[in-house]
Amino acid sequence: MSHNSSESLRISEIFYSLQGETSRVGLPTVFVRLTGCPLRCTYCDTTYAFTGGQTMTLDAIMAEVARHAPRFVTVTGGEPLAQKNCPSLLRALCDAGYEVSLETGGALDVSGVDARVMTVLDIKTPASGEMAKNLWSNLDHLDSRDEIKFVLCDEADYAWAKQVVQEHQLARRCAVLFSPAQGQLAPRDLAEWILRDHLPVRLQVQLHKLLWGNEAGR
Incomplete structure (x- = not known):
């Protein structure tokens, strides 16, 4: 193996489930959830990953992933890029x-x-409470295989996100x-607004929550 096997990361959990979001929704995927996050979004559903977890070497992580024989692997958090060995x-x-995707909060x-990774970049809205942390230069590092995600809490968030999409021509860059946000904005309302405004975006609801509710580790 070409990597430095002594490198280690703090891991919250490694589990096998269906991808609940992105263009890979529904596909069997191994999730590697890293511990720790510098953000505190109002709607966060993985607060348990802020602390705790266990330190694992790269070799141990790779062995655990291989056990499930996946095609797809998602590295998530917390905020995975907060750990220096994430790259x-x-x-x-x-x-x-593996076909690898990274879920990142967009502040780092x-x-x-790695250019082979599908980066799913979350742009934080006003209602998230962390809008000021968006690192806008990140947009310049995305290409057509990457995806940009907005989690919306209300109509004001939608209006803000719509403006960002248009201002930065995001749909020309990637999906x-x-x-x-679960329990805060009705998916049907969001669907109506997207149709009304002819926005070039994809509505996504979290498949894993439809299937398993809010159970951690699914």
Whole structure:
């Protein structure tokens, strides 16, 4: 293996489930959830990943992923890029032949992410409470295989996100996903607004929550 096997990361959980979001929705996927996050979004559904977890070497992580024999692997958090060895993990997963995606909150620099990785970049809205942390230069590092996600809490969030999509011509760069914050915005309302405004975005609801509710580790 080409990676430094002594490198380690703090892991919240590694589990096998169906991808609940993005263009890979519904596909069997291994999730590697890293511990820790510098953001505190109002709607966060993985607060348990802020702390705790266990330290694992790259070799141990790779062995656990391989146990499930997946085609797709998603590295998520928390905020995975908050750990300095995250790019090494992404590279090792790509080298092993997996189709790898990264779910990142958009506040940390993605320029060091392996080009083979599908980066799913979350742009934080006003209602998230973390809008000021958006690192807008990240947009320059995205290409057509990547995806941009907005989690929307209300109509004001939608109007703001719509403006960002138009201002930055995001749909020309890559797929843009609008997701309603669970329990705060009715998916049907969001669907109506997208249709009304002819927005070039994809509405996504979280498949895993339809299937399993809010159980952690699914």
